[in-house]
Amino acid sequence: MLARRIIPCLDVRDGRVVKGKKFEGIVDVDSPERLGKYYSKCGADELVFYDITASHEKRKTSLDFVSKVAENINIPFCVGGGISSINDFTDILRRGADKVSINSSAVINPNLIKEASKKFGAQCVVLSIDAKKEGKNLWRVYVKGGREKTELDAINWAIEGEKLGAGEIVVNSIDEDGMKNGYDIELLTQITQKVKIPVIASGGAGKMEHFHDVVKYANVDGILAASVFHFGEIKIEKLKEYLYQRGIPMRN
Secondary structure (H helix, E strand, C coil): CCCEEEEEEEEEECCEEEEEECCEEEEEEECHHHHHHHHHHHCCCCEEEEECCCCCCCCCCCCHHHHHHHHHCCCCEEEECCCCCHHHHHHHHHCCCCEEEECHHHHHCCHHHHHHHHHHCHHHEEEEEEEEEEECCEEEEEECCCCEEEEEEHHHHHHHHHHHCCCEEEEEECCCCCCCCCCCHHHHHHHHCCCCCCEEEECCCCCHHHHHHHHHHHCCCEEEECHHHHCCCCCHHHHHHHHHHCCCCECC
């Protein structure tokens, strides 16, 4: 079994890390570079930064924080939000990011996944899916920071994303986002059973058992969380020890 990754998620707005519930009730947390440096020292395997209002405000990702983060951490990190072209990929990767996450723009222009994968390699292309349950075995894809519903089926979209060249998929449950009730294991299991690329769980972490359960039952490759890390409710070092003791391989 491959080692599973623990990935703090940092939502960025106006150059600051923020957090909310179900994409609402946003509160300020810290600066991206300071929090990134902290997590790098605490044993996080990777970091993800999302400019959460870029797509909704129809603007590019604010790139100033990307260079600052790259100067302060020594682990891989991914940047998403407002990326709509190959040039955007180039700008972000040149500033030091290891991966670029696309969500709304991939829905609008699926060929962007293929173009980016061909130019930069699949390992640089992360397809982020915001999904909300609509019925039995049906989750709809939402875009623009969870504000706008599409007619895409989340499971089919994940399968298509892999075919187009995405090297990794982040699946975020809007229903569970910030609620701390656990990950959407049903949705994640459907996706991990149908794609071969790594799948990262997002949305719902509240206690250590949630991390364990989503690996055990949904077989995800990485677990992403925000609030429980940002507010000190779960320490990454203790979480890794907890998971390791329960038979889940962890990176040192």
